[in-house]
Amino acid sequence: MSDKNTPFGFGRRRFLQGSALAAGALALPQFALAHGHTKKPSELIVRAWGGAWGESLKAGVADPFTAATGIPVRLDFTEDNEIKPKIWAAVDQGRVPPIHVNWDTTTNATISALRGATVDLGDLKGLDGLLSIAKPTGIDGWPLVNTYSYVYVCAYRPEAFPDGPPKSWRVMLDPKFKGRVALYDDGIGFNPIAVIAGGGTAADIPNNMEPAYAFYRDLKKNEPLLGEDADFTTWFQNGEIDIACTISVNARAAKQKGINVEWTVPQEGCKVDTDGLWIPKGLPENEEYWSKRFIEFAVTREAQEKWCSLLGLPPVFPGLEPPADLAGDPSYPTAPADFEKLVSVPSPILVENQPIWFAKFSEIMQG
Amino acid sequence: MTLAILQRTDRFVSVVWPSGLHGMNGYLFLLPAVALVFILVIALGYMLEFSLHELDLSTYRLKEAYSLTNYQTILDRPVYLRVLWRSLLAALIVTVITVFLAFPYAYLMVRTSSAATRKFLLVALFLPFFIGQVVRAYGWLIILGKQGLLNSILTGLGLPALDLIYNYPAVILGLVQYMLPFAVLLLTPAVAAISEDVELASESLGANWLQTFRHVVIPMATPGLVGSSVVVFTLTLTDFAMPEILGGGTSDFIANAIYDSYFQISNIGLGAALAILLTLIGSALVALMFMIAGTGTLAVTEAEE
Amino acid sequence: MVEICDVSKSFGDFRAVDDASLALPKGEFLTILGPSGCGKTTLLRMIAGFSKPDAGKILINGGEVENVPPHKRSIGMVFQRLALFPHMTAAQNVAYPLKMRGFDTKTIPDRVSEYLKLVRLQGYEERRPHQLSGGQQQRVAIARALSFSPDLLLLDEPLSALDKKLREEMQLEFRRIQQELGVTTINVTHDQREALVMSDKIIVMNAGRIQQSDSPEAVYRAPSNRFVANFVGLTALFGGAIERVDDEGVVVRVGELALRARAGEALTPGASVDCAIRAEQIRILADDEENDTGRFDNTVTGKVDQRIFEGDRMVYQVTVPKLADATLFVFDHDPTHHAERGQSGALKLAWNARDMLTFPTNP
Incomplete structure (x- = not known):
C-alpha cells in the first residue's frame, strides 16, 4: 500500500480513504467499496484454460470478484499459444488488446514480458505476504504474478499396473505399452525429466540434453500419443492409453469424473512449475486498474483457498491446508522434503531453452 | 422522404459511377474477387518479409537484419523435410484414392436411370458438407477408437482390439473421406458433359466397356479429373485438422509445423518461411499438373468446344 | 440380312x-x-x-x-x-x-x-x-x-x-x-x-x-x-358415307355433294369413310372454265381462308360449304396468276376419282 497507485489517475487522497476502509475489514463488500471511485468496465475478459481449469477460476476467483465489485467476468478459452501473438500484435500496433487478464504459464508469461507486452504489477497489494515463488525470476519487477505451482505427474491406469504404481518413468519404454503412452505434444513438462530418465542428472540441464533426446528416441519406437490437456482425459476415458505425463489437475479431474486413473511421482521425479496472471499493455486506464484489482483479488486468501483447492494445487498464499483428498499426495508439495522429489527449472533457463527442446522433441517424434 | 433519399442516392451513384461507365457494369462484380486476391498477395508479401528475419530470443522479436536463417533452419532440421515429405506423400495418396473412388460415384450419379438412386447419392454427397472436418475427425475416433464401434465388434467376437487411430493411415482415411465430396462435386459436371451417345457410339464401333472407359470416358473427363485432383491435392497438402486429431501428434503435416512455429515457439519468421515454402511447392506442383494434363483442361481456352 | x-x-x-x-x-x-x-x-x-x-x-x-x-x-x-x-x-x-x-x-x-x-x-x-x-x-x-x-x-x-x-x-x-x-x-x-x-x-x-x-x-x-395418307404429303381429310359402289369405283356422299373416289377396300353402301385428297392433285379451274368437257370427276367451289406464299408456289386453304365445310389444300404453281387468284375469295376446284382415297372411319 503506497503512492505507487497515483499514476493511475485517481487522487492520492481518495485512495487513502479507500485503503483505510479496506484496512477495516477483509470482508468482500469492503473490497468493492475500497475501489468504488474508478469507472468500472462493463466486463473483464480473462483468458483461461477450459475444463476443470476454467471451472475452478470461475468458482474460486471470477464469481466472487463479480459479487464484490459488480463487474462481470468473461472467461475467454482461446488457446494460450494463440492469444499470445494477438496480444503482441495489439501491443505493437498500439491497439487495445483482446483480453484484460491472461492466465498463462510462467514461461510464456515471461516471454511476453521480455517482449515488453506486460504491465508491471509491483504496485499490487498483498504481494509481500505471498510465498517467494509468486515473484517471477530472471526478470526485473513484477511483469506477472505466479499464483500456484503444479506438478507434471505420472498418471496411469491402475488396471495396467497390477503390481502398484510405476516406479520409474522408464516403464514408458516397455513394449507392453506400445501406442499407450502419452505426452504433451511439445514435450512440455517432461523435457527435464527425460534427461534424468535417460541417464543424466538435473545438473545436465540445460547444457547436456542428450540423455533426454536418447530417451525420446527410444520412446518414439513405442509410438507415444501426443496431445493437449483435454486429450489426456479423453484418452484415459476411452482406454486409449495406460500412462501419461500430465499436470495433476487433469488426472484429478478425470478421477473425479469416475475414470479409473491414479498418479504418482516416480523415482526420477516430476517437473514442478508455476502459472501466473498478467495484464497486457494498452488497456484504457480504468480497465487496467480493474484488471489489477482482479489479480490482486486472485491472490487474496479467500480466492487462493477456493481456486487452488478446486484445482488441487498448492497456492502461493502461505499456510493454506491442502484439500482432503490430496493431503500427503506427492503431487501437492508442501514440505521441503516434497520439493526434493521434484525438478524445478528456473524460468530464465526455460525461456531460453524451451523452444530448442520443443524443436528437438518434435524432430524426434515426427520422424 | 423516401423519394428524397432515393434521389440523393441516385445522384451519389451517378457521381461515383457516371453513366459513361455503365458499359463496364459487368466488371463491377469482379471487384470483390479481385480485391480478395489482391489482399492475399499482400499477405504473402508480408509473409515473405517476415521469413527473411531471424527471431531474437532475448526479446522474442524478429531481428532487423535480413537473413536466410529461417530457410537454412528448415534445410538443417530433418524434421521439416520429413514433415514436408509426409504431407506431399499424403496429398498424392489421398488424391489417387479419392479420385479413384469419386469417379464411379459421379458416373453412377449422372448415368443412373433411377431417380431414387440419384437422390440417395446426392443426399449422401451433400450431407457431409453440413458436418465440419473436425466433427468428422471425431466421428472416426468414435468408430475406430480402442473402445470404438469397430473394436467393440472385434472384441465381442473374441478377437484382439486393433490400433486403428492415431497413425498415418488413419489420417489418410480421414482425409479421403473428407475430400470425397469435393472430388465428386468437381467430377460430376465433367461426366455429365459426356453425352451418353458418345459412349454408345464407342460401343457400336467395337469397344467393350473397359476400352470405352479408357479411350473415351477418361480422356473426355480429363478437365474434371485434373480439376478435382488439383483441389484434393492442395487441400490435403495444406490440411491441419486431420493430422492434428487423427495423427496422435506424431503424423504432423506442414500446416501443423507452421502452427507450432507461430504459436508454440512464437517464431513468426520460421513459420512464415515454412508457409512460403509450402506455397511455392504447392503452386509448382499444380502448375506441373496443368502442364502435363495439357492446356485448356479447365475448358477456359477452348471455349468454342 | x-x-x-x-x-x-x-x-x-x-x-x-x-x-x-x-x-x-x-x-x-x-x-x-x-x-x-x-x-x-x-x-x-x-x-x-x-x-x-x-x-x-x-x-x-x-x-x-x-x-x-x-x-x-x-x-x-x-x-x-x-x-x-x-x-x-x-x-x-x-x-x-x-x-x-x-x-x-x-x-x-x-x-x-x-x-x-x-x-x-x-x-x-x-x-x-x-x-x-x-x-x-x-x-x-x-x-x-x-x-x-x-x-x-x-x-x-x-x-x-x-x-x-x-x-x-x-x-x-x-x-x-x-x-x-x-x-x-x-x-x-x-x-x-x-x-x-x-x-x-x-x-x-x-x-x-x-x-x-x-x-x-x-x-x-x-x-x-x-395416318399414312395424312403424314406423307399435304392431304385434306374429311368424313363422308358410301353412297354406291360400281365398276368405276365408289361414290361418296359428303354434305350436299356426291364425289367419285378410287375403289378402296371392299366397302358397303352406307359405311362411313374418311376421304383423302392431296393438295397437288387438285386443279384450280379458271372462273369461266366449266368442267363441261368432263375432264374431272369432281368439281367444287370453295372460299379461300388463307393464302400461304412459299416462293415457288402458293398454298391455298379452302373451305367448301357444300362439302359440309370441309377444308381442302391446293397448290398453285402458276406464279403469274398468284396475285389475282383467290383475290375474289372464291375458287373453283376439280380432281379425279383415282386421286381420291377412302379409308374406313376408325370406330
Missing part, C-alpha cells in the same frame, strides 16, 4: 414398340418414318443392341442377336448428335473402330484415308471435330461408321439438326455413299422428304406400330391408311 419378328418394347406403361416385324434384304436402304415418339428410335436402338426387346426376335445375317453385345455386332451407326470423339482428330475418329476391332495396324492408315476420301474430307485428317463445319462433321461420322465395313449401317436422324440446304445436300451424299458401298442401311427420320429421296423402302410407324411398309412411291401414292 435384317429380320425383325414380332418385337415389342415397353417403358413402364408406355408401349414404345408394339409387335413390329420387318425384313430387309442385303444392300437395301430402308427408312423408318414417323413422328417423334412413334418408336422408330427405340426399334433402331434394339437393332444396335443398346436395349433388348421385351418380346420377339431380331436376326442379323440369319442369327439371333439377343445376347450379342453392341461391340460384337457388325453395325456402324451415325447418331443424331453425331457423337464424334471431341478429343480425337478426324483421322483418329475414323481409325477408332479399326483399332477396337483389331484391324492390322499396317492397313489402318490406308483404310482411314480411303474412307476420308469416300466422304470427300481429304486434307482434314488432323482437324478436331470442333474445327469442322456441321456438314464436315457429318462426313466424319459416316466415315467412322463405315470404315470397318460393317454389315449394317444405322442412321439415327443424323441430318435433323442441319439447315434445309445442307440437309438436302447430305441426303444425296448419304445415298451416293450407300450405293457406292452397297451397305445395307436403316435410316430413321420424321422428315418425309428425306425418306422419299433416300430410300429403297419406307416403313411408316405410329404409336409403336408399323403402319405401312412399301416402296417410296407406293407409300406416297397408295397410303394404306388414314
Whole structure:
C-alpha cells in the first residue's frame, strides 16, 4: 500500500480513504467499496484454460470478484499459444488488446514480458505476504504474478499396473505399452525429466540434453500419443492409453469424473512449475486498474483457498491446508522434503531453452 | 422522404459511377474477387518479409537484419523435410484414392436411370458438407477408437482390439473421406458433359466397356479429373485438422509445423518461411499438373468446344 | 440380312414398340418414318443392341442377336448428335473402330484415308471435330461408321439438326455413299422428304406400330391408311358415307355433294369413310372454265381462308360449304396468276376419282 497507485489517475487522497476502509475489514463488500471511485468496465475478459481449469477460476476467483465489485467476468478459452501473438500484435500496433487478464504459464508469461507486452504489477497489494515463488525470476519487477505451482505427474491406469504404481518413468519404454503412452505434444513438462530418465542428472540441464533426446528416441519406437490437456482425459476415458505425463489437475479431474486413473511421482521425479496472471499493455486506464484489482483479488486468501483447492494445487498464499483428498499426495508439495522429489527449472533457463527442446522433441517424434 | 433519399442516392451513384461507365457494369462484380486476391498477395508479401528475419530470443522479436536463417533452419532440421515429405506423400495418396473412388460415384450419379438412386447419392454427397472436418475427425475416433464401434465388434467376437487411430493411415482415411465430396462435386459436371451417345457410339464401333472407359470416358473427363485432383491435392497438402486429431501428434503435416512455429515457439519468421515454402511447392506442383494434363483442361481456352 | 419378328418394347406403361416385324434384304436402304415418339428410335436402338426387346426376335445375317453385345455386332451407326470423339482428330475418329476391332495396324492408315476420301474430307485428317463445319462433321461420322465395313449401317436422324440446304445436300451424299458401298442401311427420320429421296423402302410407324411398309412411291401414292395418307404429303381429310359402289369405283356422299373416289377396300353402301385428297392433285379451274368437257370427276367451289406464299408456289386453304365445310389444300404453281387468284375469295376446284382415297372411319 503506497503512492505507487497515483499514476493511475485517481487522487492520492481518495485512495487513502479507500485503503483505510479496506484496512477495516477483509470482508468482500469492503473490497468493492475500497475501489468504488474508478469507472468500472462493463466486463473483464480473462483468458483461461477450459475444463476443470476454467471451472475452478470461475468458482474460486471470477464469481466472487463479480459479487464484490459488480463487474462481470468473461472467461475467454482461446488457446494460450494463440492469444499470445494477438496480444503482441495489439501491443505493437498500439491497439487495445483482446483480453484484460491472461492466465498463462510462467514461461510464456515471461516471454511476453521480455517482449515488453506486460504491465508491471509491483504496485499490487498483498504481494509481500505471498510465498517467494509468486515473484517471477530472471526478470526485473513484477511483469506477472505466479499464483500456484503444479506438478507434471505420472498418471496411469491402475488396471495396467497390477503390481502398484510405476516406479520409474522408464516403464514408458516397455513394449507392453506400445501406442499407450502419452505426452504433451511439445514435450512440455517432461523435457527435464527425460534427461534424468535417460541417464543424466538435473545438473545436465540445460547444457547436456542428450540423455533426454536418447530417451525420446527410444520412446518414439513405442509410438507415444501426443496431445493437449483435454486429450489426456479423453484418452484415459476411452482406454486409449495406460500412462501419461500430465499436470495433476487433469488426472484429478478425470478421477473425479469416475475414470479409473491414479498418479504418482516416480523415482526420477516430476517437473514442478508455476502459472501466473498478467495484464497486457494498452488497456484504457480504468480497465487496467480493474484488471489489477482482479489479480490482486486472485491472490487474496479467500480466492487462493477456493481456486487452488478446486484445482488441487498448492497456492502461493502461505499456510493454506491442502484439500482432503490430496493431503500427503506427492503431487501437492508442501514440505521441503516434497520439493526434493521434484525438478524445478528456473524460468530464465526455460525461456531460453524451451523452444530448442520443443524443436528437438518434435524432430524426434515426427520422424 | 423516401423519394428524397432515393434521389440523393441516385445522384451519389451517378457521381461515383457516371453513366459513361455503365458499359463496364459487368466488371463491377469482379471487384470483390479481385480485391480478395489482391489482399492475399499482400499477405504473402508480408509473409515473405517476415521469413527473411531471424527471431531474437532475448526479446522474442524478429531481428532487423535480413537473413536466410529461417530457410537454412528448415534445410538443417530433418524434421521439416520429413514433415514436408509426409504431407506431399499424403496429398498424392489421398488424391489417387479419392479420385479413384469419386469417379464411379459421379458416373453412377449422372448415368443412373433411377431417380431414387440419384437422390440417395446426392443426399449422401451433400450431407457431409453440413458436418465440419473436425466433427468428422471425431466421428472416426468414435468408430475406430480402442473402445470404438469397430473394436467393440472385434472384441465381442473374441478377437484382439486393433490400433486403428492415431497413425498415418488413419489420417489418410480421414482425409479421403473428407475430400470425397469435393472430388465428386468437381467430377460430376465433367461426366455429365459426356453425352451418353458418345459412349454408345464407342460401343457400336467395337469397344467393350473397359476400352470405352479408357479411350473415351477418361480422356473426355480429363478437365474434371485434373480439376478435382488439383483441389484434393492442395487441400490435403495444406490440411491441419486431420493430422492434428487423427495423427496422435506424431503424423504432423506442414500446416501443423507452421502452427507450432507461430504459436508454440512464437517464431513468426520460421513459420512464415515454412508457409512460403509450402506455397511455392504447392503452386509448382499444380502448375506441373496443368502442364502435363495439357492446356485448356479447365475448358477456359477452348471455349468454342 | 435384317429380320425383325414380332418385337415389342415397353417403358413402364408406355408401349414404345408394339409387335413390329420387318425384313430387309442385303444392300437395301430402308427408312423408318414417323413422328417423334412413334418408336422408330427405340426399334433402331434394339437393332444396335443398346436395349433388348421385351418380346420377339431380331436376326442379323440369319442369327439371333439377343445376347450379342453392341461391340460384337457388325453395325456402324451415325447418331443424331453425331457423337464424334471431341478429343480425337478426324483421322483418329475414323481409325477408332479399326483399332477396337483389331484391324492390322499396317492397313489402318490406308483404310482411314480411303474412307476420308469416300466422304470427300481429304486434307482434314488432323482437324478436331470442333474445327469442322456441321456438314464436315457429318462426313466424319459416316466415315467412322463405315470404315470397318460393317454389315449394317444405322442412321439415327443424323441430318435433323442441319439447315434445309445442307440437309438436302447430305441426303444425296448419304445415298451416293450407300450405293457406292452397297451397305445395307436403316435410316430413321420424321422428315418425309428425306425418306422419299433416300430410300429403297419406307416403313411408316405410329404409336409403336408399323403402319405401312412399301416402296417410296407406293407409300406416297397408295397410303394404306388414314395416318399414312395424312403424314406423307399435304392431304385434306374429311368424313363422308358410301353412297354406291360400281365398276368405276365408289361414290361418296359428303354434305350436299356426291364425289367419285378410287375403289378402296371392299366397302358397303352406307359405311362411313374418311376421304383423302392431296393438295397437288387438285386443279384450280379458271372462273369461266366449266368442267363441261368432263375432264374431272369432281368439281367444287370453295372460299379461300388463307393464302400461304412459299416462293415457288402458293398454298391455298379452302373451305367448301357444300362439302359440309370441309377444308381442302391446293397448290398453285402458276406464279403469274398468284396475285389475282383467290383475290375474289372464291375458287373453283376439280380432281379425279383415282386421286381420291377412302379409308374406313376408325370406330
